[in-house]
Amino acid sequence: MSRASRVGLMLVFVAAAVGATATAVHAQNSAPNPYRTVPGVWAQLPDGREWGATSLVDVSPDGETIWAVDRCGENNCVGHDDLDVVFQFDKQGRILTQFGAGMFEWPHGIDVDDDGNVWVVDARGSEERGRGHQVIKFSPEGEVLLRLGTAGVAGRTETTLDQPNDVLVAPNGDIFVGDGHPNRGGNNRIVKYSSDGTYLMEWGESGSGRGQFMVPHALAMDDDGLLYVGDRANRRVQVFQQDGTFVRDFYNMGRVSGLAIHDNKLYAADSESSYRTNLGFERGIRVMDLDTGYIVAFIPDPSPGGATSQAEGVAVDNEGNVYGAEVGARMLRKYILR
Numbered sequence: 001m002s003r004a005s006r007v008g009l010m011l012v013f014v015a016a017a018v019g020a021t022a023t024a025v026h027a028q029n030s031a032p033n034p035y036r037t038v039p040g041v042w043a044q045l046p047d048g049r050e051w052g053a054t055s056l057v058d059v060s061p062d063g064e065t066i067w068a069v070d071r072c073g074e075n076n077c078v079g080h081d082d083l084d085v086v087f088q089f090d091k092q093g094r095i096l097t098q099f100g101a102g103m104f105e106w107p108h109g110i111d112v113d114d115d116g117n118v119w120v121v122d123a124r125g126s127e128e129r130g131r132g133h134q135v136i137k138f139s140p141e142g143e144v145l146l147r148l149g150t151a152g153v154a155g156r157t158e159t160t161l162d163q164p165n166d167v168l169v170a171p172n173g174d175i176f177v178g179d180g181h182p183n184r185g186g187n188n189r190i191v192k193y194s195s196d197g198t199y200l201m202e203w204g205e206s207g208s209g210r211g212q213f214m215v216p217h218a219l220a221m222d223d224d225g226l227l228y229v230g231d232r233a234n235r236r237v238q239v240f241q242q243d244g245t246f247v248r249d250f251y252n253m254g255r256v257s258g259l260a261i262h263d264n265k266l267y268a269a270d271s272e273s274s275y276r277t278n279l280g281f282e283r284g285i286r287v288m289d290l291d292t293g294y295i296v297a298f299i300p301d302p303s304p305g306g307a308t309s310q311a312e313g314v315a316v317d318n319e320g321n322v323y324g325a326e327v328g329a330r331m332l333r334k335y336i337l338r
Helices: 003-009
Strands: 011-015 022-026 035-037 056-059 066-069 086-089 095-099 107-112 118-122 134-138 144-148 164-169 175-179 189-193 199-203 216-221 227-231 236-240 246-250 256-262 265-270 284-289 295-300 311-316 322-326 331-337
Touching (some): 056 322, 066 107, 107 216, 134 164, 175 216, 236 256, 265 311
Parallel strands (some): 164 216
Antiparallel strands (some): 066 086, 107 118, 118 134, 134 144, 164 175, 175 189, 227 236, 256 265, 322 331
16 A cells, blocks of 8 residues: 555544544545646636736636636735736636726635625725725625625624635525634634624634634535535534534544535535644545535645645536635636546
8 A cells, every 4th residue: 555545544633622532534635536637827817917826716606607816916915906806707717707906905715696796805904904804795797785894994893803714695695704814813703694784693712612613714505504614723614504503513624725515515625734734634625425424536736835735715617627726826726527
C-alpha cells in the first residue's frame, strides 16, 4: 500500500464536542476523482485583467450561469473603486453581467436566491470609508435591494455584524448569515433575518460544543430545509433546523471553507487541512452522498502547498460540473465530469 493510501485510510481523532469522547474519522483522501480540470484560466476578466483572490462562486437558479466575485486583482478591494467585482459567466466562461465597483472592502461569501438575486458578503470594513461588515442584496442587473448590518461598523447586535463569512437565503425568503471570521474573539454565530431584513434570532458562540462555532465559514441547505454550517476551525460540518435546533455533525469533510448541495450530494471545499492543522486530511473538494454519509468523490487540490488551498468556494451547475473559487492560485477553476 502506498504512503498516500495509508494516509487516506488512517484514523484521525478529533473532539466531537467539549468533554465528549474523541471520534474516529477516516480522512478518505482515496475516493475516486470523476472530474477533469479545464486547463488554464477558464473565466476571463475584462480588459486583460488578472484575477485576484476569490472565495465566492454560485450558480443561477436554473444552473445555467455562474456568478463569482473577484477581490480586485489582489486580496482586497481597497483603493480599486473603479473595478467591477461581481461577474456572471456562461458555461464557456464568457462574461454576461458585471457590477459592484466601489462597493466592497473584502468580498467573501455569495448566494444566488431562487429569484436570481445575488447576495454578497463584505467581511471586512471601515467606518471611515462606509463599507464592509455587511451583506448586500443585488438584483441580477446590479441594483442594490437590501443591506444587512451597518456599513463599516463591527459589532454583535441585531443591526451589526463583525466579519461575516457567508449568506444563505432559504426557499421561504428567510436569510441566514454565518457571522465571525476570526478563530477566537469573533462573533461565531448564525444570524437569521426575515426576507425584508428584519432580525429574527441568532444562535452560537465561540467553542467546540454542539451549536458552538469556531469560524462558521460556509452555509448550505438541503431539500429538507436543514442548514449545513462549515465550522472550519472545529474541522466539522454542523447541521441544524432553521430555528437553530442541533441535528447532527460530522468530521469527515476536513476544514471546510465552502459548501454546496446538488442532487442530494454535499460538496465541501477543504481549504486548510494540513499535517499541522488536520492530520491525515489532504486539501481539496470532497463530495458526500447525503443518504449514506459516504465520501463518493474527492478532487485533490490542484496546487498543493502554501498556507491555504486553492478552492475556498464551491458551486455545481445543472450538468454536475464543479467550480472552485481559489484564494491561493487566484482564479475561478472549472472541473468537468469525465
